Amino acid sequence: MPKLTIDGREIEVEAGATIIQAADLLGIEIPRFCYHERLAIAGNCRMCLVEVEKMPKPVASCAMPVGEGMVVKTNTPVVRKARQGVMEFLLLNHPLDCPICDQGGECDLQDQAMAYGSDKNRCQEGKRAVPDKDYGPLVQTMMTRCIQCTRCVRFISEIAGTPVLGGLGRGEHLEITRYVGAAVSSELSGNLIDLCPVGALTNKPASYTYRSWELKKTESIDVMDALGASIRVDTRGNEVIRVLPRVNEDVNEEWLSDRSRFAVDGLKRQRLDRPYVRKDGKLVAVTWPEALAAVAAKLKGLNGSQIAAIAGDQADAESLLATKDLLAALGSANLDCRSDGAKLDASVRASYLFNSTAAGIEQADALLIIGSNPRKENPVLNSRIRKRWQKGGFKIARIGHKGDLTYQYEHLGDQASILKDIAEGKHPFFEVLKSAAKPALIIGQGALTRADGAVILGLARKLADAAGLVKDGWNGFNVLHTAAARVGGLDLGFVPGAGGKDTAAIVDGAAKGEVKALVLLGADDIDMKGLGDAFVVYVGTHGDAGAHRADVILPAAAYTEKSATYVNLEGRAQQTRLAVFPPGEAKEDWRIVKALAEALGKSLPYDSLKAIRQRLAQAAPAFAAIGEVTPAAWGAAFGAEGALGDGALVSNIDNFYMTDPISRASKTMAECTAAFGGGCNHKHKKTGTHG
Known part of the structure; x- marks a missing residue:
């Protein structure tokens, strides 16, 4: 592990870490626009320039790996002049509309301009203007404000797994736009708003209705799906204006699904307010x-x-x-x-829990999905599965409807009899699970709500025992719920x-x-x-x-x-x-x-x-330990023996945007249903793309 010195303070970090990561560990603030700890490094905004001894000019700290004995200075006259120059370039074409911008008060560009901006503009040419793009009913675009940090492009490709955004043109003419005919129909598209460091992407349903400093902030949890993501509820008076995710590494990292974020207008429509x-x-x-x-x-x-x-x-x-x-x-x-x-x-707790935990699914090295569509049933959890798949060495198979889950998997078919073959060791995927160090399965409500749901649950239990899904320190038997209660x-x-x-x-x-x-x-x-x-x-x-x-x-x-x-x-x-x-x-x-x-x-x-x-x-013991997972013991039998039905295994959610009274009362969710057809695997009527 290399040691380096930053502003006179020594630190030891893991090999491969970058200077900006080491500085963050020390609490030393380095300004940045394009860098984000959960996205691939782009190194294209140059705001994070620092001085490194024996290097002839300032370097981008987000893209420079640390080296043994490296000496870094983050606040010298050279660094400040370089950052002021970068800021001057960023503001050349930025419109002067901060007073009406929804990002005002929460804008990274505003904050850094206060620290590194100049009171003069040496550029005499007119500012460029960029046409706004239609990103759908959730994300408002004002692309003239865009500074081409590419955070949105990297998120939609890497995390969401729906690569529909990219750059068009070069130099001053570069624009972030949709690919031809593509709709920004990811179930996680609202996270683009949080990632955008300027006001180019904002909350469309709530546009021009609030100022950030007017809002009262309350930390809470989401109940629009079963994950229980950590959220912040922003209110004005007695009205919920917006819901934002909070960072919780164990549950939702820092992401939130579009239904959880945007269905809040349903809280004030069709309400029962008297007996x-x-x-x-x-x-x-x-x-x-x-x-x-x-x-x-x-x-x-x-x-x-x-x-x-x-x-x-x-x-x-x-x-x-x-x-x-x-x-x-x-x-x-x-x-x-x-x-x-x-x-x-209900008598066997391990039979109805997601036992490997949301964060733990990233440790699995083989996965069988049974009668579930994680992308529609729990998009944030699905992004965890995609995150694990991107690392490689992760074989995924699915029994159920064939569709895009944002990662590659082997489609075994849609009949429950396939699960029986795997459980009895008659199917090749049984050996994949048995040979894996940490195998897992996810069984969805679409399988459990069938008439033969108890039999399917029993087969899943049989498979878990036969293939070694439960072993010391690991339980790969997971039920994916869709209801918070x-x-x-x-x-x-x-x-x-x-x-x-x-x-x-x-x-x-x-x-x-x-x-x-x-x-x-x-x-x-x-x-x-x-x-x-x-x-x-x-x-x-x-x-x-x-x-x-x-x-x-x-x-x-x-x-x-x-x-x-x-x-x-x-x-x-x-x-x-x-x-x-x-x-x-x-x-x-x-x-x-x-x-x-x-x-x-x-x-x-x-x-x-x-x-x-x-x-x-x-x-129940779980209620005595708020915020902690109360694991369940494995051992007691559950499920049933019997004959399987002939019908195909399908997800129990047809329309991702409308699953409960709140989202069904939401005008925004109705607009999403009209635009995207209910979520993934439905074709957009106008563009023909998969949402």
Whole structure:
């Protein structure tokens, strides 16, 4: 490991590291525009020039590897003059529109111009202008501001895996543009905005609506998919303006999917802001006491077997626990958090976790994907798989629909019988997994929601044992969830008790009149038309399918409007924080359930957020370790034996941009659906390119 000296301070770094990386380790700031630690080195902005002893002129520190005994100076008169010259060139053609630029206040170019800019301009020629490009409904372009750092080009090619951007022209005429006929339809395209060091790429849905210094910033987590990415919610007044990713190396690095970032306008559309009761076939606004009394009047005459509850994809752990406790008090075992009918086994924790963890998937050297499309189901996690694939020595195979996942894989077919052949050692890919040091599989909800889902789960378990997917320090058995609430619900045992009904049986029982009252905890994806004459209580945020069917609506808070706990697909408990208050008379979900219990004459043993979280920690170990992965022991059997169905394995997500009440209420997501056709593997109607 070479040693070098930077500004009189000695440091030892790994061989191959660059000067700018060594300086960052020391906390010495070197300005940069093109360099980014997660992207390939370009070395084209020259802002990071430094002096190195025995070298005749300043060198670009981002592209210069360190050497033994190297002496570097980052703040000499020569360096400052060089950086001032670079800044003068960068500002030659930059428009003077900082006062109206959305990047104002957060602009790297502004910051460096303050430090290295001049008060004079020696260039007398007119500034050039560059036509704006159409990057779709999410990214606003103002290409005259572009300084050709190529961060966007490198991100879309390297990280996102959809190489549709490039440079056109040379010298002063260089422009960053789309390839002919290509649409910027990556599910990660919003990260281009964060990467752009100037105002060339900005947030299109929120353009000209805010100034960065007006916004209140709240650290939270995302619940639009099961990864639980770390986010920052920026608000003004009681309105969410934007959502940005936070750096979390273990979960999402610093990336965020487009749905998580841009669906925020759905938080203020079609909201439920007051209780409603259906009278004479129409929903009528009422007070909270009237709504709770209406529910109590219907439920008090029923026995436990006639009452049921189904939890939706964004239900928080506190409300799941309160609802489970309420149903237990009412004598009902009819409850389920698997609203899509997934055949997951809540009794064996390792059977429903992404056991290798999001960061751990980068250690795998062979991967089998079963009935899943990671690119649509979890784009940020998919970028991790691509990152590992780019390093080489990573064989990937897929059973399911054939489509572009942004990395090369062997398509084995789409029938579940192929998995059986692999599990029994009859398929060549079995040897690939068995010979790998850290083999892994990912089984998606598309496989588990089938009628034979339990059999497929059992075959995946059989394969894991036969091919050695679980060994000392490694568990390669992974379930890819699409619902933020699912793992928390399974951890809490929000599944049918002894003699209880699951989602399918509850719906069937409602149709037959056996289930007379049903509580929907934000569940909108079940068959509402099949509920017969059942009395439906909907606790939710939006006027979605559940609200249309409900007899009583109790308005709840969205994830930005409450402090709530979720468990991500790895088994990592995380908490959201209240950024804005719920609209109108809406309340936190668990408080609604507690109020409902009191109206029914039942008492729940907690009356504060602290108390219910203590109860959570007692109910499941994961809730006692916030922010940490609670691993699951491997050993207990799960899955089932039986015959496999004939249908093809497909992903359970058709439209990436609309998967939940928030995104379905979003105008921006509707525009994305119209432009890109629902995500990858759909052809763009105008250009014919794959989105």
